[in-house]
Amino acid sequence: MSYAGIEFVERIVFVSLFLGLVSGTQWVEMRADPEVQSIRITLDGRELAALHKPPWQTAIDLGDGLAPGELVATGFNDRNEPIARASQVLNLPRPVAELELVVHGETVSLVWRHREHAQPKRATISVDGSPLRVTREFTARLPAFKGDHPHLIAAEMRFNDSTVARCDHVIQGGFSDEVGTQLTPIAVHRELSSGCFTVNGKAVRVTAADRSDALLIMVKDPDLAEARAIFRGPTSRLKNDLPLDVDTSLFFVWPVASKLEEPGEPETRLFVQSGKRKATDNGVPWLLTLGLPRRNFDEPRLVADAVAVAGVRAVRSARRRAVILLLSAQPDESHYQPSAVRRYLGSIGVPLFVWSLSGPRPELADSWGAVDDISTLDRLSVAVEKVRRSLDEQHIVWVAADPLSALRVQASERCPQ
Helix, strand or coil: CEECCEECCCCEEECCCCCCCCCCEEEEEEEECCCCCEEEEEECCEEEEEECCCCCEEEEECCCCCCCEEEEEEEECCCCCEEEEEEEEECCCCCCEEEEEEEECCEEEEEEEECCCCCEEEEEEEECCEECCCCCCCEEECCCCCCCCCEEEEEEEEECCCCEEEEEEEEECCEEEECCCCCEEEEEEHHHCCCEEEECCEECCEEECCCCCEEEEEEECCCCHHHHHHHCCCCHHHHHCCCCCCCEEEEEEEEEEEEECCCCCCCEEEEEECCCEECCCCCHHHHHCCCCCCCCCCCCECHHHHHHHHHHHHHHCCCEEEEEEECCCCCECCCCCHHHHHHHHHHCCCCEEEEECCCCCHHHCCCCCCEEECCCHHHHHHHHHHHHHHHHCEEEEEECCCHHHHCCCEEECCCCC
16 A cells, blocks of 8 residues: 555554453454455464455464463465564563554554553654644544655653553665664572573673662462461561561562453453552561451452563563562462463562461472471571572573563573674
């Protein structure tokens, strides 16, 4: 297609944007230019669906497990030639809201998705810095382009919860692409932070950051009478026993969640989370005794699901990281199995530590793996030291790769020639 002498690349965009953790059967919808006669949907190269006419929507099966992956929609013309491609990464940290620009002839429109279903408040669209008039349907009419030089289309959308999403595209004589080179932070062993890094055997550019702060996210039951009985002694001295390192922050995630449901949208669960606690706030024994005030303790516990969400939040922070699960006697009614969640955290590079107030729990080895017994102050001290050591061995580097490729990074002493 063309407009005012500029050829636009035929495009596909996902209307269904999966911003949270997803698996199983999901409904997916796309928009495509008229030149697209069929669409093939794949996940990491495995075909999930083939569509041969509009509407471009169908149910796809992402599998029962929980793993990072790339969902790709490839569009073909009437000669079965690939002419368009759209992709999105699943089960890795993504913004709360995302925005897409869709060019159709003389108009440009916005497609958005907000993880918590907040509604758009206003939007702006500009071409080469000049604002366009945006309709209530979040569309705008493009100007007549002159010449064959690049043109930047930029959009910004503000939602009613104050979230802001942005999107940029460059159009130049038949080519349309997103702006910028993606950098992804990963945690590596500190001794490897200045070495060579490769993805699929090819060297990638890496920028080593200064030693970052550390982030601990602890998943624990809101009712912690057992922890109080062990660690909340008669004196205030226990408040300051076993403090975290001065550069470490702690967040709590409680395994109780509320549902957000919108017609035609995937169900979203929001877990209750705390604000940040600094190393100077109190020692670990005292922090273990802090529950969730004014909460109904009869609510179902979604422990494994909460650990998975904690892992995503830890990766998003671009800091040295670890997740701690404090086991409780409450039954776990999660969608995901503990073993699947444990493998998932391993795949995204987040160390997981599982603590038990009631002994080593060998019966959980197949689900949660090794469990650290913290039933006494001395045993808790050993467990805390293991976490400290794990954080101290990490170093954050920024890799010139997309988030999925960054998971495949390998470190070596010398780069390939």
